[in-house]
Amino acid sequence: MALKEGDGWTSWDLTQPQLETLAAHPRLVALHPESATRWRLKPKDHIGSVRLGSGEGTVQLSITPKVPVDRLLHLVAYAPDRVEFDPRPVTAEPRPDLLPALAHAFVSAADRALQQGVLHDYRETHDTLPVVRGRIRHADQIRRRPGVPVPLEVVYDDHTPDIPENRLLLAAIRRLLRVPGLDPAPRTTLQRLTARLEGVHALPAGARPPQWTPGRRNARYAHALVLAELVLRGASYELGDGRHIAVDGMLVVMWRLFEAYLARAVGEALRHRAGGRPAPQDRSHFLDTAGRHPLKPDLVHYLPSPHDGVQRPAAVVDAKFKTKPRREDLYQMTAYCVRLGLGEGHLVYASGSEGVVEVPVGEGRLRIFRHVVDLARPWRELAADVEALAEVVDGARTVRAA
Structure with missing residues (x-):
């Protein structure tokens, strides 16, 4: 159907x-x-x-979808938590543009993650050795070899690359290398990345992807790990009868996906341009002093204040998956700007025309920008449009008096 x-x-x-x-x-x-x-x-x-x-x-x-597959996967790669995956296979006609966006995004992120070297961590290892390393496990030694001095049952901390993060990357690499029709350039990079991950054990067939916890230690891996999870969870492509490819079921709510994509993609671009801290779907601000009415902007970008170094809101962005602006969008953005102490806000639509609306507030004025990120454009141009949008947002910053 x-x-x-x-x-x-x-x-x-x-x-x-x-x-x-x-x-x-x-x-x-x-x-x-x-x-x-x-x-x-x-x-x-x-x-x-x-x-x-x-x-x-x-x-x-x-x-x-109205959006071509490569663009859809480009959006999904930034917001995999907005996708519901069904483990039962469905069938889809084989298409050469099915995975390029996801494969290119993962290859680029994994290559960046490994440029500074493969991440290592200490792992507690239980072993049987002829010499002491670490600590002797006395209970195991007595139970297994009573009265025998060697070999010894020991436990020690091993500094190893065989950790969940690297296993996850390797599993995604191996999965993509099995995809028929993958472009030569990403395939070559994937093979090179496989060699970089020497000493990392491959996941057994059917094993669940390893769990990882985001933190400062693995921060440079974070984007690649999110994409790796997406590859393993949603790209189980296998040849069927020679004419079809079995794929996992996947459902997406487009307006939610568009909002999450814009928030994360623009936030990442702003962080690279200006530093600071992007906060997608920031829920830490309220319209009222009692805290009963939360504000729900898609992105708030924080920068340190030049006066005291405290990070404060410097830009607010809200995405609208609709073709025509509505007055309530302006009312909503006005509330965001007034409450966050900003002199401008940015509404981003999936189509339509761009413009600026000036809103008098007290003795001053707010500028509310209408931007368009057209999902009909090729995904590489779409990525360039996001970078250009971040440049505009960064260049338009002003701060209202609190």
Whole structure:
């Protein structure tokens, strides 16, 4: 069953079990009866492909996005937590543009992560040795070799690259190398990265990806690790009957994905340009003094104050996955600017026209910029547009008196 994002009603013949399956997932499609066996369907705000139900009620539902696949994966790579993955395979026609965006993004991030060397950490290792290393495990020594001086049961801290972060990178690299049709350039880089990870054990077949905890120690790995998790969780491509590729089901709410992508991509670009700290989906500010009405901007960028060094809001950005600006968008951004003490705010739309609205506030004025990041553009141009947007946001900074 193939639908298209944004399309109107289309008619389908459904069995009663299939109808019950679709009715159990009302967030995906709207249903309207035409006859006892024929129903009209209209997609809601999800896109993707997923297999629903079981037995006679099985429905393979595909909602094709307006955004081409490479652009969609470019967005997903910045916001994998906005995607719901279904482990049951669905089928999709093999397409050469299915994985390039994700593969290129991962290769670039992994290469940057390993430029300063492979991350090592201390791991407690239990071993049997002819000499003392670390500490003797006396209880094990007595239980296993009572009265025998050697070999010794010891425990020691080993400084090793065989840690969860590197295992995760290696697993993603090996998975991408198995993808048919991968471009030669990323394939060559992946092979080179495999050699860099010498001493890291590959995950056994079917093993769950290792867990890692973000921190200062692995900060330079963070982006690559997020993409590696996405590769392992959502890119299980296997050749089927020679004409299809089995893929994991994947559902995306486009407006949520657009908001998360803009917040993280622009935040990262601002951090590279100006330093400071980007805070995507910042929920630390309130409209009222009692703290009952939280503000929900998609991005607040903090910079240290020149007076006391304390990091304070320096820019606010809010994404809108819609074609036409609405007055309530201006009201919302005005509240953000006034409460955060900023002289300008930035609304980012997925299409439409750009402009500036000046809002009188007290004796001064706020400038509310309308920007457009057009998802119809090729993903490399889309990435360049985000960099240009960050440059504009950084250059427009002013601060209102608190």
